[in-house]
Amino acid sequence: MCGIAGWADWKRDLSREGPVLETMIAPLADRGPDAGGIWCSGHCAFGHRRLAVVDLVGGAQPMVRSRGDRTYVLVYNGQLYNTQELKEELTARGHAFSTQSDTEVLLVAYMEWGPECTRRLNGIYAFAVWDEAGQQLFLARDRFGVKPLFYKTMGSAILFGSELKALLAHPLVQPEVDAEGLAEVLYLGPSRTPGHGVFRGVREVLPGHWLLFDRAGVRTQPYWQLESRPHTDGPAETAERVRELLREAVRRQLVADVPVATLLSGGLDSSAITAFAAEAFRAQGRGPLHTWSIDYAENDRHFRAHAFQPDPDSAYAGTMAESLGTVHHEVVIDTPQLVDALEKAALIRDLPGMADVDAALFLFCREIKKGATVVLSGECADEVFGGYPWFHRPGPETGRTFPWIRSLEARTALLQPGVTGPIRAEDYVAQRYSNTVARVPRLPGEEPEEARIRELFYLNLAWFMATLLDRNDRMSMAVGLEARVPFCDHLLVEYVWNIPWRLKTYGGREKGILREALRGVLPEAVRTRRKSPFPKTHHPEYFRAVRDRVLALLDDPACRLHKIVRADRVRALARQDHEATDLPWFGQLMSGPQYFAWLIQLEAWLRHYKVVLV
Numbered sequence: 034m035c036g037i038a039g040w041a042d043w044k045r046d047l048s049r050e051g052p053v054l055e056t057m058i059a060p061l062a063d064r065g066p067d068a069g070g071i072w073c074s075g076h077c078a079f080g081h082r083r084l085a086v087v088d089l090v091g092g093a094q095p096m097v098r099s100r101g102d103r104t105y106v107l108v109y110n111g112q113l114y115n116t117q118e119l120k121e122e123l124t125a126r127g128h129a130f131s132t133q134s135d136t137e138v139l140l141v142a143y144m145e146w147g148p149e150c151t152r153r154l155n156g157i158y159a160f161a162v163w164d165e166a167g168q169q170l171f172l173a174r175d176r177f178g179v180k181p182l183f184y185k186t187m188g189s190a191i192l193f194g195s196e197l198k199a200l201l202a203h204p205l206v207q208p209e210v211d212a213e214g215l216a217e218v219l220y221l222g223p224s225r226t227p228g229h230g231v232f233r234g235v236r237e238v239l240p241g242h243w244l245l246f247d248r249a250g251v252r253t254q255p256y257w258q259l260e261s262r263p264h265t266d267g268p269a270e271t272a273e274r275v276r277e278l279l280r281e282a283v284r285r286q287l288v289a290d291v292p293v294a295t296l297l298s299g300g301l302d303s304s305a306i307t308a309f310a311a312e313a314f315r316a317q318g319r320g321p322l323h324t325w326s327i328d329y330a331e332n333d334r335h336f337r338a339h340a341f342q343p344d345p346d347s348a349y350a351g352t353m354a355e356s357l358g359t360v361h362h363e364v365v366i367d368t369p370q371l372v373d374a375l376e377k378a379a380l381i382r383d384l385p386g387m388a389d390v391d392a393a394l395f396l397f398c399r400e401i402k403k404g405a406t407v408v409l410s411g412e413c414a415d416e417v418f419g420g421y422p423w424f425h426r427p428g429p430e431t432g433r434t435f436p437w438i439r440s441l442e443a444r445t446a447l448l449q450p451g452v453t454g455p456i457r458a459e460d461y462v463a464q465r466y467s468n469t470v471a472r473v474p475r476l477p478g479e480e481p482e483e484a485r486i487r488e489l490f491y492l493n494l495a496w497f498m499a500t501l502l503d504r505n506d507r508m509s510m511a512v513g514l515e516a517r518v519p520f521c522d523h524l525l526v527e528y529v530w531n532i533p534w535r536l537k538t539y540g541g542r543e544k545g546i547l548r549e550a551l552r553g554v555l556p557e558a559v560r561t562r563r564k565s566p567f568p569k570t571h572h573p574e575y576f577r578a579v580r581d582r583v584l585a586l587l588d589d590p591a592c593r594l595h596k597i598v599r600a601d602r603v604r605a606l607a608r609q610d611h612e613a614t615d616l617p618w619f620g621q622l623m624s625g626p627q628y629f630a631w632l633i634q635l636e637a638w639l640r641h642y643k644v645v646l647v
Contacts, residue, residue: 035061035064035065035081035082035083035084035094035108035109035110035111035195036058036061036062036064036065036081036082036110036194036195036196036199036510037058037061037079037080037081037082037108037109037110037159037160037161037182037193037194037195038054038057038058038061038079038080038081038108038192038193038194038195038199038200039054039077039078039079039080039108039161039163039170039192039193039194040053040054040057040077040078040190040191040192040193040203041076041077041078041163041170041190041191041246042076042189042190042191043076043189043190043248044188044189044190045076045189045190046075046076047073047074047075047076047077047078048073048074048075048078049073050073050078051071051073051078053078053203053204054071054073054078054079054080055071055080056202056203056204057080057192057194057199057200057202057203058071058080058081058082058199059202060196060198060199060202061082061194061195061196061198061199062082063510063511063512063513064082064084064110064195064196064510064511064513065081065082065083065084065513066082066084066513067083067084067085067089067513068082068083068085068093069081069082069083070083070093070094070095071095072095072097072106074106074163074165076168077106077163077165077170079095079106079108079161079163080095080108081094081095081108084406084510084513084515085290085291086112086289086290086291086406086407086515087112087116087133087134087135087288087289087290088132088133088134088135088136088290089290089291091131091132091133091134091137092132092134092135092136092137094107094108094109094136095107095108096108096109096136096137096140098137098140098141098144100144102166103144103164103165103166103167104164104165104166105140105143105144105162105163105164105165106162106163106165107136107139107140107143107160107161107162108160108161109136109139109140109158109159109160109161110158110159110160110180110182110195111156111157111158111159111160111175111179111180112135112156112157112158112286112288112515112517113135113138113139113154113155113156113158114155114156114285114286114288115153115154115155115156115285116135116138116288119138119142119153119154120138123138123141123142123145126145128141128144128145135156139154139158139160140162142154143162143171148171148173148243148245148254148256149256151173151243151256151257152256152257154175155285155522155523155524156175157175157179157180157517157518157521158173158174158175158180159172159173159174159175159180159181159182159195159238160172160173161193167247168247168248169245169246169247170191170245170246170247171243171244171245171246172184172193172238172243172244172245172246173238173242173243173244173256174237174238174239174240174241174242174243175240175241176240176241176257176521176523177240177241177413177494177498177499177502177521177523177526178227178237178239178240178241178499178502178503179502179505179506179518179521180195180506181195181196181237181503181506181507182194182195182237182238183195183196183197183199183200183230183235183236183237183238184200184235184236184237184238184244185200185206185230185234185235185236186234186246186251187205187234190205191246191251192205192206196383196507197230197231197232197235197383197384198383200232200235201232201383201642206232206235207233207645208232208642208643208644208645209232209233209644209645209647210231210232210233210644210645210646210647211233211646211647212453212454212455212456213453213456214229214231214232214233215452215453215646216453216456216458216461217229217231218231218384218385218635219444219448219452219453219458219597220441220444220445220453220458220461220462221438221461221462221465222384222385222386222631223384223385223386223387223500223504224435224437224496224497224499224500225384225499225500226465227239227240227495227496227499231384233647238253239253239255240499241255241256241257241258242254242255242256243256257523258474259474259491259494259526259527259530260474260527261474261475261476261479261487261530261531262476262531263476263531264531264532264533264536268536268539268546268549271532271536271546272539272546272549272550272552273550274528275525275528275529275546275547275550276550276551276554278522278524278525278528279305279309279519279520279522279525279550280309280312281522281524282519282520282522282524282525283306283309283310283313283409283519284309284313285522286409286517286519286522287310287313287314287317287409289406289407291405291406291407292323292404292405292406292407293310293405293406293407293408293409294322294323294324294325294401294404294405294407294408294409295307295310295322295323295324295325295359295408295409295410296324296325296326296408296409296410296411297324297325297326297350297353297354297359297361298326298327298346298349298350298411298565298567298568299326299346299347299348299349299350299351299352299353299559299562300346300349300411300559300562300564300565301411301414301544301547301548301551301555301559301560301562301564302411302412302414302415302420302520303410303411304349304353304411304555304559305411305414305547305551305554305555306409306410306411306519306520307322307324307353307357307359307409308353308357308551308554308555309519309554310322310409311357311358311359321358321359321360322357322359322360323359323360323361323362323404323405324350324353324354324357324359324360324361324362325361325362325363325364325397325400325401325404325405325408326346326347326350326361326362326363326364327346327363327364327365327366327393327397327568328345328346328347328363328364328365328366328568329365329366329367329368329371329393329568329569329570329571329572330365330366330367330368330570330572331572332345332568332570332571332572333345335570335571335572335573336571344562344563344565345568346565346568347363349558349559349562350363352556352558352559353555353556353559356556362400362401362404364396364397364400364401366393366396366397366570368570368572368574368575368578369578370396371389371392371393371396371570371575372575372578372579372582372630374392374393374395374396375388375389375392375579375630375633375634375637376633376634376637376641377392377395378391378392378394378395378508378634379391379633379634379635379637379638379641380637380638380641381395381507381508381511382503382504382507382508383638383642384638385631385634385635385638386504386507386634387500387504387627388627388628388630388631388633388634389569389570389575389626389627389630390504390567390569390627391504391507391508391634392630393567393568393569393570394504394505394508394509394567395508395511395512397508398508398509398511398512398514398516399512401514402512402513402514405514406513406514406515407514407515407517408509408514408515408516408517409516409517409518409519410505410516410517410518411520412501412502412505412516412518412520412521413498413501413502413518413520413521414520414544414547415493415544415564416490416493416494416497416498416501417494417498417520417521417525417526417529418529418537418543418544418546418547419486419489419490419534419537419538419543419544420543420544420564421436421493421564423436423437423489424486424489424543425538425543433466434462434463434466435462435465435466435492435496436489436492437497438462441458441459441462444458445458446599446602447598447599447602447603447606448597448598448599449596449597449598449599452596452597466492469491469492469495469496470488470491470492472491472495473487473488473491474491475487476531482534483533483534486534490530494526498521502518502521505518529546532546542561543563543564544564548560548561569627575626576625576626576629579626579629579630579633580607580626580629582629582633583603583607583629583632583633584604584607586632586633586636587600587603587604592636593636593639593640593644594632594635594636594639596646597635597639598632603632606625606628607629609625
């Protein structure tokens with residue numbers, strides 16, 4: 034896992050632009066704390082920061098390799114899980130290897146198959162290859178966008194980087210945000226339109242796509258997409274297939290030459306990942322497996338059960354750790370820590386994000402890094418199997434809009450009138466929604482209810498899962514921790530995508546087919562536990578702390594928030610009791626305290642990046 038950056042330009046000699054590349058990769062040092070390197074030629078320059086996970090000696094980058102009179106250069110962020118299979122096939126085709134790294138295998142795969150190599154990859158990745166003889170730059174991103182990759186074109190040039198901060202470090206890029214970029218932050222945030230980079234002119238390579246840049250310009254193309262087809266397996270066959278696909282995904286993703294752990298909340302998803310990881314550790318003679326969970330100071334006193342978070346995690350995590358014999362670690366975060374980390378989390382993400390959820394994950398990962406370099410997460414099972422409440426109950430959140438965005442009217446009432454110029458919130462969100470639904474892979478003859486459920490799944494995979502993957506990558510890589518997500522294995526997702534809703538909800542439960550697949554794998558109390566999201570603090574002191582910090586910001590005439598929000602209405606909201614401040618901001622995903630935390634992040638972003646609103 035690493036950070037990458039690059040610059041190609043047809044009208045400029047880049048052979049002496051090493052200092053600029055050093056500037057671009059410097060903000061990525063946390064992603065790659067182990068090593069760094071640059072490579073420059075006439076029209077292309079690459080930079081790389083490395084987190085060594087496999088072949089700690091032989092995987093240095095940028096990696097250069099020649100075949101005949103052609104020279105290829107690679108920078109790569111990610112991990113291939115089918116390295117050995119690819120290596121065997123390439124060896125049979127006459128290639129020899131000098132390292133044990135997946136980096137070399139990826140480079141040789143591109144040399145052999147060109148852009149078609151992407152169809153053969155199983156892993157998480159964002160990479161760039163420069164073909165010196167062909168004078169072309171190739172960029173590609175994994176199927177679900179687990180690894181980020183942004184770019185900006187400027188006439189004869191293109192810049193790319195793992196994070197927005199790498200592009201903003203280039204002297205030709207200004208931190209300008211136009212009305213559309215601000216609409217992304219204010220109306221869709223923390224989600225973003227797939228491919229949108231918020232800053233003016235910045236895009237991201239879409240998941241499952243590649244980009245080719247040559248003297249003719251930029252060309253992008255998908256190399257993978259979901260396909261809808263009839264599902265013919267019965268319940269028993271389906272459950273067995275899900276179990277084996279997940280087991281194999283976990284087994285593949287344990288590859289590493291550094292310590293590997295799992296996140297373990299005691300929920301269905303993380304428990305499944307941990308159970309299969311512990312099984313593989315025993316079979317491989319590795320172990321014991323270390324597991325990690327998170328909690329908050331005094332949550333035992335202040336926890337409030339509700340439909341979205343019915344019970345705390347700690348007892349279930351303990352049950353799982355004991356049943357599997359793992360070495361379990363619980364990280365407890367206190368309120369001052371959490372509040373202080375809000376600004377840091379926004380700067381890690383380069384944008385206002387999921388407030389305390391981001392900050393808590395950053396603090397959590399920082400502790401895990403003390404004992405591991407790779408961690409497996411149960412993230413994305415709810416998007417793949419349909420675990421969220423909006424899949425299961427009627428109401429406005431299941432209407433013809435993004436189910437996690439509710440009451441745009443309440444949201445915009447807190448904003449300055451006309452803050453996004455001619456762009457109206459309702460129109461902007463409606464257009465993004467309709468554009469996404471138009472891309473849903475349809476199954477001819479599907480019943481209307483099933484067709485609508487398929488739309489919901491696509492919306493969640495394309496938008497909400499992308500948001501969580503972005504959060505997962507940024508907060509973990511900010512401390513040099515590689516987070517892997519077995520539920521995003523494309524072989525598993527392709528199969529589950531076509532399981533009909535009646536089977537996905539087998540037994541009348543959310544994620545019922547997954548629960549059935551895990552029968553005998555997990556303790557019954559865990560297997561049948563209701564869904565519970567990433568935990569949050571319930572301490573009333575957190576509300577008071579973020580509220581008071583926002584009020585202090587608004588007392589400063591130089592505060593950038595004054596141009597965005599109506600200070601009088603925010604102050605009125607702050608005068609309400611803690612229980613009365615819950616807003617329909619992100620459905621059930623942002624409470625009143627989280628709104629104040631988000632404002633802290635918004636101010637930090639505007640100030641730190643010196644955002645210019647144009």
